Amino acid sequence: MNALEIKNFSKSYNESIAVNHINLTVPKGEFFGLLGHNGAxxxxxxxxxxxxxxxxxxSIHVMGKDVQKDYQETRALIGLSPQEFNADIFASIEVTMDFVGGYFGMKKKDRTKRIQELLEMMDLTDHCKKPFQALSGGLKRRAILARALMHDPEVLILDEPTAGIDVEQRRALWKELQNLHKAGKTIILTSHYLEEVEHLCSRVAIMHNGSVLKELEKKDFKQNGSLEETYLTLTGSAL
Amino acid sequence: MNLVRLGAVVKRETQRFLRIPIQTLIAPWISATLYILVFGLIIGSHIQLFEEMSYIDFVLPGILMMNVVLSALGQSSTSLFFQRWTRVIHETLTSPLSYVEMITGYVIGAVARSVIVATGIYVIALFFTGANLSHVGWFFFYAVMTAIIFSLVGLLVGLWAEKMEHLSILQTFVITPLLYVGGVFNSISMLPEKLQMIARFNPFFYLVDGLRYSMIGFTESNIMGGVIGLSAGAFLLFWIVLTLFKRGWKLRV
Known part of the structure; x- marks a missing residue:
């Protein structure tokens, strides 16, 4: 089964075309990378x-369900860790996770258990009572990822999950993501750190000006020496 | 309707106003106390509108209604606007919450704030007057239905607003003036005949008059007309808000 199936999808903002007739398929259980410059x-x-x-x-289908017609079912299958910090800055991560668990229909007992699991997994237990605005950049990233995992989603979408965090924390996060992948999650990752994509993903799609330029298997990442060289050559940005 | 999901939205909304009690609860209680003290007691002791009632008993329902309206409007409009502005709204947009659950959650949160504010004012009023409740059922109907209507109006404002200043436009230029001339401080029988006609086109007159009837049994309109108007208004506004949420107007870019 495909975790994600995008067919002939376009999106415009007023007269500006942001995405232009793209097709993408991500099989269930894949660690997939979506690359591209800012605004791609x-x-x-x-x-x-x-x-x-x-x-x-x-059209966009998640696990065979249409994201517009069957929106409640598809949203229950997805966990999103967005590029921007979009949590309530005055609420603690524990409270935020409790609300989010509730939005996904989790009962209080299950929410409490899951929050404890995730706080330990993300090493956030000592910070769980602090307001979101009091957390460091790295802790905020982990808190946002913990929020995305609250309802144990089938498909995890991570938009720049390691932006602005130090190398140690990035490596620790990679390990967690690999564990989640081994546990059967489908992961879709966007990142500007190409070594991160190279390390984690088994397949990538390169987007450029709203279109998919090319899809690459892991064995093809280094066709020009490294994924970075391959990417720059394909997007016409090589020096 | 999933009660767990709805409960989470209600909890978020109630925690939001309980987190800032000085602004959301104590400020309206203080301002209502001043209204009761100045207009009800100090000036009111020199005013005798009707033989059978004191002026403080006449103005109290209007003061209560003003605070019910402004609390409900303020709660839902600021909550939705700030969630849009800070993009916290994405938490709910990416969840399986239905549109009815989202809207109902905002409405219950706003009604809860209005009821707490109104209860506080009622308790404060007990120190100054008997604060009659002649028809308890009507009292709750008018207070809760008004809070529902203005929480829905607040959602429209919260969707429409592009900057913080927009949040106060409706309140400053429409709601507050209409409330003040809607019979809060005076009987419309005190107005010249032509103005009385105009006053009857002011929807706030029926809200204040209905609550006044429930408290002191005095009315200048048809109570059943108010009931029909409030019920129809609530259904119409809910349908408009639901349609806009479904379309994603100003929510989903």
Missing amino acids: GKTTTIHCITGISTFTEG
Whole structure:
């Protein structure tokens, strides 16, 4: 089964085309990378998959369900860790996770148990009572990821999950993501750190100006020496 | 409707106003106390509108209604606007919450704030007057239905607003003036005949008059007309808000 199936999908903002007739398929259980420069259309695509944005052209299916017609079912299957910190800055991460668990229909007992599991997994237990605004950048990233995992989603979408965090924390986060992948989660990752994508993903799609330029298997990542060289050559940005 | 999901939205909304009690609860209680003291007692002791009632008993329902309206409007409009502004709204947009659950959650939160504010004012009023409740059922109907209507109006404002200043436009230029001329401080029978006609087109007159009837049994309108108007208004506004949420207007870019 495909975790994600995008067919002929386009999205425009007024007269500006953000995504132009793209097709993408991500099989269940894959660790998939979505690459592209700023404004390539990655976040717009993610917003349309998750329900943050609407679209009128093409179709997007998650686990065989249409994200617009069956929106409640598909949203229950997805966990999103967005590029921007969009949590209530005055609430603690514990409170935020409790609300989010509630939005996904989790009962109080299950929420409490899951919050403890995730706080330990993300090493956030000592910070769980602090307001979100009092956390460091790295802790905020982990808190946002913990929030995305609250309802134990089948598909995890991570939009720049390691932006602004130090190398030690990045490596620790990679390990957690690999564990989640081994546990059967489908992970869709966007990142500007190409070594991160190279390390974690088994397949990537390169987006450029709203279109998918090319899809690459792991064995093809280094066709020009490294994924970075391959990426720069394909996007015409090589020096 | 999933009660766990709805409960989470209600809890978020109630925690939001309980987190800032000085602004959301204590400020309206202080301002209502001043209204009761100045207009009800100090000036009111020199005013005798009707033989059978004191002026403080006449103005109290209007003061209560003003606070019910402004609390409900303020709660839902600021909550939705700030969630849009800070993008915290994405938490709910990416969840399986239905649109009815989202809207109902905002409405219950706003009604809860209005009821707490109104209860506080009623308790404060007991120190100054008997604060009659002639028809308890009507009292709750008018207070709760008004809170529902203005929480829905607040959601429209919260959707429409592009900057913080927009949040106060409706309140400053429409709601507060209409409330003040809607019979809060005076009987419309005191107005010249032509103005009385105009006053009857002011929807706030029926809200204040209905609550006044429930408290002191005095009315200048048809109570059943108010009931029909309030019920129809609530259904119409809920349908408008639901349609806009479904379309994602100003919510989903």
